[in-house]
Amino acid sequence: MTDELLARAVALDEADPLAPFRERFLPAPIVSYLDGNSLGRPLKATAELMDDFVRDQWGGRLIRGWTDGWLEWPLTLGDRLGELALGAAAGQIVVADSTTVLLYKLARAAVDARPGRRKVVLDTDNFPTDRYVLEGIAAERGLTLTWITADPDTGIHPEQVADAVDEDTALVLFSHVAYRSGWLADVPEINRIAHEAGALTLWDLCHSAGSVPVRLDDWGVDLAVGCSYKYLNGGPGAPAFAYLRHELQDSLRQPIQGWMGHRAAFEMGHGHEPAPGIRALLSGTPPILAMVPMHANLDMLAEAGIEAVRTKSLLLTGFVLDLADEWLAPLDVEVASPRDPARRGGHVTLRRPGFEQLLEPLWESGVIPDYRRPDGLRIGPAPLSTSFAEVYQGLELLRDHAGKHR
Known part of the structure; x- marks a missing residue:
């Protein structure tokens, strides 16, 4: 089943019309960023705009910028x-x-x-x-x-x-x-x-x-x-x-x-x-x-379109649910989010007592989810910056750590 899930991740990425947008984000030394629902990643264009604003608009126009x-x-x-x-x-x-x-x-x-x-x-x-x-x-x-x-x-x-x-x-x-x-x-x-x-x-x-x-x-x-x-x-x-x-x-x-x-x-x-x-x-x-x-x-x-973003979001969170059912349910991990896509937002919460202890080892492994007390890990893939392979890798490492910390 693991091979099938990996093949599915690869196929979903190959068919993803939003995949090119991932290249617009600044690279980060991580394996899987699953906290887009808490803090989104920076765009390369953002760094350029900030530099231009400080040097040219603020630095060049000074107080005149208000009327610009x-x-x-x-x-x-x-x-x-x-x-x-x-x-x-x-x-x-x-x-x-x-x-x-x-x-x-x-x-x-x-x-x-x-x-x-x-x-x-x-x-x-x-x-x-x-x-x-x-x-x-x-x-x-x-x-x-x-x-x-x-x-x-x-x-x-x-x-x-x-x-x-x-x-x-x-x-x-x-x-x-x-x-x-x-x-x-x-x-x-x-x-x-x-x-x-x-x-x-x-x-x-x-x-x-x-x-x-x-x-x-x-x-x-x-x-x-x-x-x-x-x-x-x-x-x-x-x-x-x-x-x-x-x-x-x-x-x-x-x-x-x-x-x-x-x-x-x-x-x-x-x-x-x-x-x-x-x-x-x-x-x-x-x-x-x-x-x-x-x-x-x-x-x-504007280029991507909010409807396309939502379509991919549901695919991403649906994939999270499939991985959780296959890998994490046997480790007593529960899904604490709606399975009905009509009632599910952009993230999935996984719950098991003691999950807080997993944050540090996950971060050390390059996997960054979010945690909400008392025992919930929020998996928040951002559609424009997250690949299906990244979700696969993150949940795979979560499975490994959850198995060690039972």
Whole structure:
């Protein structure tokens, strides 16, 4: 069977229309990088753009660079990201801040836009930042958090949301792709349920953007946030993005009123007057240097196409499942992710007590997965930078180490 699996990996790589994109990434001294769902690899073009920006744009233009277009990057990059990956028409996405800060901005604005409603609905297994931010807002605004107990092996279900929301619900917050299991939520149906109750919806797209096609406008999403350092390869600490539906932009007011979100930032006047449209979500000076990689990454995504990325992602994660069933199940390793491709995001979680002890020997062997407590290894192959042979080699070494550490 091992020979058959290897032959399958070779055949899949030979038939892969996205295979040439692997050559666009900087080489790394590793055997198998399986953590693209946590930090994407850098592009060769990114290194070139960064050097050009520092030497020519920043070094050459200096302060004049702001009027050369830098001030518009949060909006122009947001529009392009919305077109290529998020299904959002222009004028609804801004690139700025971190995911945590943008979550705070949007969630505070949302609950304030539903005065008299005292409930916020969220799930127990969402990423810690999402939960922590909402706990803080609830304390600030005197709100009640209604917790849905989500199965860590799956995720949030519409039926659970229907049981939790009512006429007192201001906001619901969930992740499109669950960070632990990779469960793909039914966004349109959950939105429908929340909207029937009069609540707003806020979605975390951190594990979706650049991996799973998103249809924010078509799905009726109200607000969304996400990061650019995972499948979008923006680099450590790359800026996040926020989506605010057109129809809500005149009524929602974010709480961090900085000069860049002002109607006329350079007037330096008294009193805050929000800028029209999505620009009002800005606060301080945009992180221009950190936005440079997005230009290269969005160029690559435009060429590859998000649907092709998703097709390969499902093939990669399906191959992970096959390898896990053949090699790891006999070693008491369980799959803690959806097997149904319609409900599976871009990564697969494998679980066995004591898996944390495998991280160091795996890293020493050149295999880099991700780990999430209490006992889950996340296998996150990035479709544009990961080959099927690389997945095969990584899981083969995982099998060897798992056998030694039973």
